[in-house]
Amino acid sequence: MPKLYPADLFSMCADLPAKRVCARDLRAPHGVSAARLAESVVAALIDEVTLSPKPGLVDLRGSGAHRDLSWSLMCTSATALQPAFEAMARAGLSILDDRRLRETIGALGREGEARMFDATGGINTHRGAIWALGLLVTAAAQDLDRLSAADVASRAGALARLPDRHAPATTGNKGEAARRTYQVGGACGQAQAAFPHVIDVALPELARSRCAGDTETAARLNALLAIMASLDDTCVLARGGRDALRTLQHGARDTLERGGAGSPEGRRALKALDRRLLDLHVSPGGAADLLAAALFLDRLAGLDAEHPAEHPSSEND
Numbered sequence: 648m649p650k651l652y653p654a655d656l657f658s659m660c661a662d663l664p665a666k667r668v669c670a671r672d673l674r675a676p677h678g679v680s681a682a683r684l685a686e687s688v689v690a691a692l693i694d695e696v697t698l699s700p701k702p703g704l705v706d707l708r709g710s711g712a713h714r715d716l717s718w719s720l721m722c723t724s725a726t727a728l729q730p731a732f733e734a735m736a737r738a739g740l741s742i743l744d745d746r747r748l749r750e751t752i753g754a755l756g757r758e759g760e761a762r763m764f765d766a767t768g769g770i771n772t773h774r775g776a777i778w779a780l781g782l783l784v785t786a787a788a789q790d791l792d793r794l795s796a797a798d799v800a801s802r803a804g805a806l807a808r809l810p811d812r813h814a815p816a817t818t819g820n821k822g823e824a825a826r827r828t829y830q831v832g833g834a835c836g837q838a839q840a841a842f843p844h845v846i847d848v849a850l851p852e853l854a855r856s857r858c859a860g861d862t863e864t865a866a867r868l869n870a871l872l873a874i875m876a877s878l879d880d881t882c883v884l885a886r887g888g889r890d891a892l893r894t895l896q897h898g899a900r901d902t903l904e905r906g907g908a909g910s911p912e913g914r915r916a917l918k919a920l921d922r923r924l925l926d927l928h929v930s931p932g933g934a935a936d937l938l939a940a941a942l943f944l945d946r947l948a949g950l951d952a953e954h955p956a957e958h959p960s961s962e963n964d
């Protein structure tokens with residue numbers, strides 16, 4: 648594929664069926680545009696990296712188990728990805744044929760990765776996030792009348808299961824090698840199963856923790872710990888193998904059992920887990936991406952409530 652530049656991300660969608668674009672634009676009462684969806688994705692990515700203290704991960708305190716990442720680099724990367732997410736949302740609003748949509752967002756996702764590397768000087772900040780949130784923002788745009796987390800994740804899962812004729816047969820990435828070595832589903836499996844760690848794990852824990860009166864920070868940390876407690880995170884497997892993954896999962900479960908981030912004992916366990924991950928030099932980047940996905944879907948529920956559909960059945964496209 649020829650090299651593309653940001654403006655091309657938009658023009659790739661220029662040949663989309665005009666009727667569909669108009670029909671979606673008529674839904675202005677929603678106030679939910681492609682730009683608004685992409686802004687919500689970027690906000691979720693910034694919320695994720697800013698959340699502190701996260702075990703092993705980049706946060707406001709520092710670089711976690713990374714030498715080349717920082718909070719400001721992650722924010723630069725998230726902001727640079729806004730046009731890519733907006734182009735994916737435009738594609739979701741406009742392309743009726745699901746196979747064509749899958750291939751279009753595949754190209755936009757690969758182009759988004761290239762933009763990420765341009766913005767970060769070649770450092771991998773958000774590859775997994777482009778994948779997960781790219782699918783979710785597209786799926787959200789596909790049906791603005793059904794923006795519940797479960798509906799959006801289900802549409803994203805269906806897209807992830809479709810073939811993309813232009814995807815390289817092999818990525819050569821560490822996650823791919825870890826999937827083969829350890830026989831786990833990784834980022835692809837998570838998406839194809841419609842994001843179970845977001846829908847059945849993170850969002851219920853976020854709601855439970857908020858209801859229990861935890862602060863928003865503690866509720867988000869607990870949602871992250873809940874993901875870590877059972878995810879086969881290929882970032883952890885690639886750097887530290889099965890033993891490191893067991894340490895992470897056990898430590899996250901133990902922290903939640905001790906009351907989670909909202910309790911003094913839980914906070915002590917969280918600190919101990921952070922120290923263990925730093926000693927092992929492992930970083931649960933996959934869990935961080937899925938927390939960002941949960942925070943995006945949580946924001947979407949807010950957008951939906953702010954702008955309820957006024958003419959839900961008047962569309963006939």
Ligand SMILES: CC(C)(COP(=O)(O)OP(=O)(O)OC[C@H]1O[C@@H](n2cnc3c(N)ncnc32)[C@H](O[C@H]2O[C@H](COP(=O)(O)OP(=O)(O)OP(=O)(O)O)[C@@H](O)[C@H]2O)[C@@H]1O)[C@@H](O)C(=O)NCCC(=O)NCCS
Pocket residue numbers: 752753754755756757770771772773774775776777778779780781782811814818819820821822823824826832833834835837878879880881882885886930932933934936937
């Ligand atoms: C399908 C793709 C995701 C490609 O996947 P692939 O198999 O090639 O593997 P990776 O790219 O290595 O892994 C995918 C990233 O997904 C995150 N992740 C890991 N485990 C899971 C999981 N169980 N569930 C969900 N997500 C998971 C993770 O991303 C985060 O970590 C990255 C930092 O990783 P790290 O290893 O620390 O850093 P590196 O620099 O790579 O190594 P070090 O030297 O420092 O150790 C960071 O990016 C986080 O986001 C995994 O890295 C997908 O990319 C693809 O096919 N794309 C094509 C385009 C497309 O079709 N798009 C569709 C619409 S967007």
Ligand SMILES: Nc1ncnc2[nH]cnc12
Pocket residue numbers: 695696703704705706711713716772773776930931932933935936
């Ligand atoms: N906060 C974070 N730290 C390290 N890797 C990440 N990948 C996505 N978010 C991350």
